[in-house]
Amino acid sequence: DKGGYKHFMAKEIAEQPTVLQGALAHYIDTDTMQVQLPDPGLDFGKVERLSLVACGTAYLACMVAKYWFEQHARLPVEVDVASEFRYREPPVPKGTVALFVSQSGETADTLAALRYMDGRADSILSVVNVPESSIARESDLPLPTLAGAEIGVASTKAFTCQLTTLAMLVLKAAQDRGEMSAEDVAEKLKLLRALPGMINQALNIESQTQALAGELAEARDILFLGRGQMYPLAHEGALKLKEISYIHAEAYASGELKHGPIALVDPNVPVIVMAPRDALFEKTVSNMQEVMARGGKVLLIADEKGAQEAGEGTWRTLIMPEVDDFLAPILYAIPAQLLAYHTAVAKGTDVDQPRNLAKSVTVE
Numbered sequence: 001d002k003g004g005y006k007h008f009m010a011k012e013i014a015e016q017p018t019v020l021q022g023a024l025a026h027y028i029d030t031d032t033m034q035v036q037l038p039d040p041g042l043d044f045g046k047v048e049r050l051s052l053v054a055c056g057t058a059y060l061a062c063m064v065a066k067y068w069f070e071q072h073a074r075l076p077v078e079v080d081v082a083s084e085f086r087y088r089e090p091p092v093p094k095g096t097v098a099l100f101v102s103q104s105g106e107t108a109d110t111l112a113a114l115r116y117m118d119g120r121a122d123s124i125l126s127v128v129n130v131p132e133s134s135i136a137r138e139s140d141l142p143l144p145t146l147a148g149a150e151i152g153v154a155s156t157k158a159f160t161c162q163l164t165t166l167a168m169l170v171l172k173a174a175q176d177r178g179e180m181s182a183e184d185v186a187e188k189l190k191l192l193r194a195l196p197g198m199i200n201q202a203l204n205i206e207s208q209t210q211a212l213a214g215e216l217a218e219a220r221d222i223l224f225l226g227r228g229q230m231y232p233l234a235h236e237g238a239l240k241l242k243e244i245s246y247i248h249a250e251a252y253a254s255g256e257l258k259h260g261p262i263a264l265v266d267p268n269v270p271v272i273v274m275a276p277r278d279a280l281f282e283k284t285v286s287n288m289q290e291v292m293a294r295g296g297k298v299l300l301i302a303d304e305k306g307a308q309e310a311g312e313g314t315w316r317t318l319i320m321p322e323v324d325d326f327l328a329p330i331l332y333a334i335p336a337q338l339l340a341y342h343t344a345v346a347k348g349t350d351v352d353q354p355r356n357l358a359k360s361v362t363v364e
């Protein structure tokens, strides 16, 4: 049941404030304002290294989590695409905890990677949407993402719920490792609880993305740029767009552009820049200006102040709500999803059932 929406994907994008609220309620003890994990829990004070493994969008959630765990919990993290993991037979140092992220919980490569880590890692965590799935059942600590059934092949609400669940783990880890006080954690949890409302606000850019989509649909190639924790989001924007609109899209770390990809810039290649006003905003903007100086057609996604500071000369600007650095990756998933969705609709592709793709990839 599409609930009055034209596609499951549209419905699932719109559901995000509601499902996120449910996920937050599940993981936050509101009396103490602390993170509560299901039994048997985990003491991150004893963890020396995290190994995160997943595929596709779930892998991009892991990439965001790497920035978070390293910055906030000072915990070393490695991230791998599941299909590149087990055949390499990676050595697993003592003190390693493995974490697998999967919407379906049945992705063949992710499950095989989990089985490789069983007996090698100290403990196996998973962040899964389907609680009775193989990955959940074979983990020591399965954490549900509580996104509800996701029907559209392109992952939307599962991604933001994965990020939210991972954010909970990051805060727990930061506290266990003495990098954040109980007050600091409570402060971040308060911000997280305001996130569903901010996502509602961010969903207001829908009519503007729709207005842009016709022009984006004409492009043969589109570039996405981001820095720091926005780099995985640039990848998410590109993946979503490729998947459902069949337009060739690539993501680059903004700072990597001048090492080659800037040669691709010309007036026919839209360049989408994800630039919340975080610690790296100025650097992202200077990379964006390099693109514009070469005739690039820039779509800037930033908040009001950011757009005032840097919006001059861009092709278009999408204005997002102001957001704390920590939560920016979750909020900026919304424009990534909406741009892909409306571009695909403008092209007339089959949004919910894109060609060549399956919702659950149970073969390697």
Ligand code: F6R
Pocket: 055, 056, 057, 058, 059, 101, 102, 103, 104, 105, 106, 107, 110, 153, 154, 155, 156, 239, 240, 243, 359, 360, 361
């Ligand atoms: C992209 C998408 C895929 C999945 C990937 C992993 O929109 O949906 O990239 O994220 O196939 O699937 P799960 O999360 O079920 O392991």
